[in-house]
Amino acid sequence: MHKIILILKREYSTRVQKKSFIVLTLLMPILMSALFILPAYFVSMDDKETRTIAVYDGSALFLGRIESSEFTKFRFVPKEEYLKVKEDVKGSKYYALLVINPNFVTTNTVQVVSGSNIPFDLKSQIKEKIQSVIEKDKMAEVIKQTAIPDLEKRIEATHTRINIETIKMGDGGVAKKSSTEIGMVLGYIFGFMIYMFIFIYGGMVMQGVMEEKQSRIVEVIISSVKPFQLMMGKIVGIALVGLTQFAIWVFLGFVIISATKSFYHSPVQAQQVQDVMAQSQDVAQQVTPQQVDQMQEMFSMIGTINFPLIIACFLFFFIGGYLLYSSMFAAVGSAIDTQEDAQQFMLPIMLPIILSIMVMMSAIKSPEGPVAFWFSIIPFTSPVVMMARIPFGVPAWQLALSMVLMVITFVGMVWVAGKIYRTGILMYGKKPSWKEIGKWLMYKS
Amino acid sequence: MELFSAKDVSKSYANHQALTKVSISVEQGSIFGLLGPNGAGKTTLIRIINQITAPDSGSVWLNGQPLKADDVYKIGYLPEERGLYKKMKVGEQALYLGQLKGLTRRDAMKELKVWFEKFEITAWWDKKAMELSKGMQQKVQFICAVLHKPSLLIFDEPFSGFDPINVDIITREILKMRDNGSTIIFSTHNMESVEQLCDHIALIDKSKKILDGPTQSIREKYKSNIYDISYRGAFDFQNHELARKYNILSDHKNGDVNKLSIQYNEGSNSRELIRDLVDNVEIVAFNEVIPSMNEVFIKVVKQNS
Numbered sequence: 001m002h003k004i005i006l007i008l009k010r011e012y013s014t015r016v017q018k019k020s021f022i023v024l025t026l027l028m029p030i031l032m033s034a035l036f037i038l039p040a041y042f043v044s045m046d047d048k049e050t051r052t053i054a055v056y057d058g059s060a061l062f063l064g065r066i067e068s069s070e071f072t073k074f075r076f077v078p079k080e081e082y083l084k085v086k087e088d089v090k091g092s093k094y095y096a097l098l099v100i101n102p103n104f105v106t107t108n109t110v111q112v113v114s115g116s117n118i119p120f121d122l123k124s125q126i127k128e129k130i131q132s133v134i135e136k137d138k139m140a141e142v143i144k145q146t147a148i149p150d151l152e153k154r155i156e157a158t159h160t161r162i163n164i165e166t167i168k169m170g171d172g173g174v175a176k177k178s179s180t181e182i183g184m185v186l187g188y189i190f191g192f193m194i195y196m197f198i199f200i201y202g203g204m205v206m207q208g209v210m211e212e213k214q215s216r217i218v219e220v221i222i223s224s225v226k227p228f229q230l231m232m233g234k235i236v237g238i239a240l241v242g243l244t245q246f247a248i249w250v251f252l253g254f255v256i257i258s259a260t261k262s263f264y265h266s267p268v269q270a271q272q273v274q275d276v277m278a279q280s281q282d283v284a285q286q287v288t289p290q291q292v293d294q295m296q297e298m299f300s301m302i303g304t305i306n307f308p309l310i311i312a313c314f315l316f317f318f319i320g321g322y323l324l325y326s327s328m329f330a331a332v333g334s335a336i337d338t339q340e341d342a343q344q345f346m347l348p349i350m351l352p353i354i355l356s357i358m359v360m361m362s363a364i365k366s367p368e369g370p371v372a373f374w375f376s377i378i379p380f381t382s383p384v385v386m387m388a389r390i391p392f393g394v395p396a397w398q399l400a401l402s403m404v405l406m407v408i409t410f411v412g413m414v415w416v417a418g419k420i421y422r423t424g425i426l427m428y429g430k431k432p433s434w435k436e437i438g439k440w441l442m443y444k445s
Numbered sequence: 446m447e448l449f450s451a452k453d454v455s456k457s458y459a460n461h462q463a464l465t466k467v468s469i470s471v472e473q474g475s476i477f478g479l480l481g482p483n484g485a486g487k488t489t490l491i492r493i494i495n496q497i498t499a500p501d502s503g504s505v506w507l508n509g510q511p512l513k514a515d516d517v518y519k520i521g522y523l524p525e526e527r528g529l530y531k532k533m534k535v536g537e538q539a540l541y542l543g544q545l546k547g548l549t550r551r552d553a554m555k556e557l558k559v560w561f562e563k564f565e566i567t568a569w570w571d572k573k574a575m576e577l578s579k580g581m582q583q584k585v586q587f588i589c590a591v592l593h594k595p596s597l598l599i600f601d602e603p604f605s606g607f608d609p610i611n612v613d614i615i616t617r618e619i620l621k622m623r624d625n626g627s628t629i630i631f632s633t634h635n636m637e638s639v640e641q642l643c644d645h646i647a648l649i650d651k652s653k654k655i656l657d658g659p660t661q662s663i664r665e666k667y668k669s670n671i672y673d674i675s676y677r678g679a680f681d682f683q684n685h686e687l688a689r690k691y692n693i694l695s696d697h698k699n700g701d702v703n704k705l706s707i708q709y710n711e712g713s714n715s716r717e718l719i720r721d722l723v724d725n726v727e728i729v730a731f732n733e734v735i736p737s738m739n740e741v742f743i744k745v746v747k748q749n750s
Contacts (some may be wrong), residue, residue: 003545006541006544006545007545010541014530014532014533211530211531212530215528215529215530215531216524216526216527216528217527217528217529217530219497219522219524219526219527220522220523220524220527220528220542220586220589220590221542221545222497223495223496223497223517223520223522223524224517224542224545224546225545426492426497428526439459442459443458443459
């Protein structure tokens, strides 16, 4: 035990002190938060440029009806000026020229002539303005023809929003409101985290084993410790590296989230954000009350989710899945001499991991389905798939079965891997086959 | 006193027999040469002594007791295939390896200081192994093998990668350790160093021990009645009647003093040879030729095939 701790300490400290580890650990949350903050930031500092657009309305449908907004001014120009501007848009005082042809009613097409690329926002702004004018006209036409009173309001009234309340019958007939959306998000996050962890740190175990074999230090070490101790020390040490990184990310995540909150809550910024929202065709305002509603609903739903259970299961499958796969990675690393030889042995390991992430995608959509059920029981895919199911609630017997199978499998796999590892680390020069590795299992120590 | 012994040790792998009933006995305070061609089974035997692998049958004894798990602390091993963690600092990994051999961090540090100063490599402490030359790395590996003052030391090709100056330094250290009571098992293909260092040898070929004994007596045993003689004056041995009685291997004329290599046949002896010679020439030197370990090795292995 004392020796495993020595090995574990070395595995841990050499990795944690690596520059690449420190950089990645600190950079990752920054990159992730940049993904959230930057777009918001850009929106808030977006287009403060005032643009004046010359409008030539050959159809005479729009005269004076395209309203200017804060930063975009529309100015209707007579034909003579239009022809002059058309000659040289760049040289004119206008940013762009909007041309509505006399045949607009049949083509539904307008032209924007500009010296530069038109920003996407401006394009959609123009489009919506034209659209709303023409739709209003058509509506007025219909109302006039049919002569149904209050038709406009009646049509408006047909817009209906449906809310679905999902109620989950718990044990003893206690009904609980549940949220499918939150279940999906949580299932996805937890499943994906296990997948990533197995992938990254399992690969790290393989690299570490290969490093010891390639540098030929392994024979010195196993003259002091049992190969199994070396393998387990490495696997557990690297798991701790992963958990450390994970803990730092969670911590930094909290810091960043609270920093972001205060960013949006500072009065000046909030004003800006509101301005931006108000500016974008008032769409934001229409949706906001419903969004707030949804948000509140979400928060009350989060309260109904059994977090202690989820976290306990997460830790269990996290550790179980990692032990299962990293012992396989260790066995492969011990059997091969070079990275290139890894391919043929990696495929059978990668396949179930990749399969499990694919099954997870369908499992979060139908957590009770047969596919989700079987793959959450089979140990090789259960860590990812079961985690995706748990937020929706899983019958206790299924969870227990899955866990028992998991434990049996990883104990068995660690034992098998230990046998392959023991022989593999001292085999140099020949590229082993599956048959050869099978023989190693039969060797006495 | 016997420090280590292996009794009837056999080991087989799926497709070949690595050791067949091999027994060796190593006296305390001696250097024991474990010889044999490539693939003979030496490494397997060494790995059995280090408990890296276990024998199929037979037993292994240290200090009169069957070898047990804790004995790894009493054994120091410098394998033929050896290396260091490339990206780890030299001092750190020496400390680590010392601790794996049962030293406390503080003791390991103390011992390492002594060795690093002795080898004048203190400046390398904070260097990564990959920054060191091969010879430098070998020195560090040697230190790591002997750091915990083991009673049994196993060196497999300890001199590979060293220049003659370092070979000399390491040789002296090995002899010093023997004089201080350590027992050494020494495996090498360099027969010159076997002659120089080993008190006793065993030769393994094709999984079996085919030769065992004190180095000197083995060489004696393989001598073949050949004598090197220096004589003064001119004499034509090849056309003399002596050429019928003796086997003239060479007769090198070199002016005043000439060198003759001569072998007598079974039934004769050196006294008779001298008598025959002094009747004809003035002898300056008379030496019996004892075969080198190299010759013994080649002869014995060829006979066995």
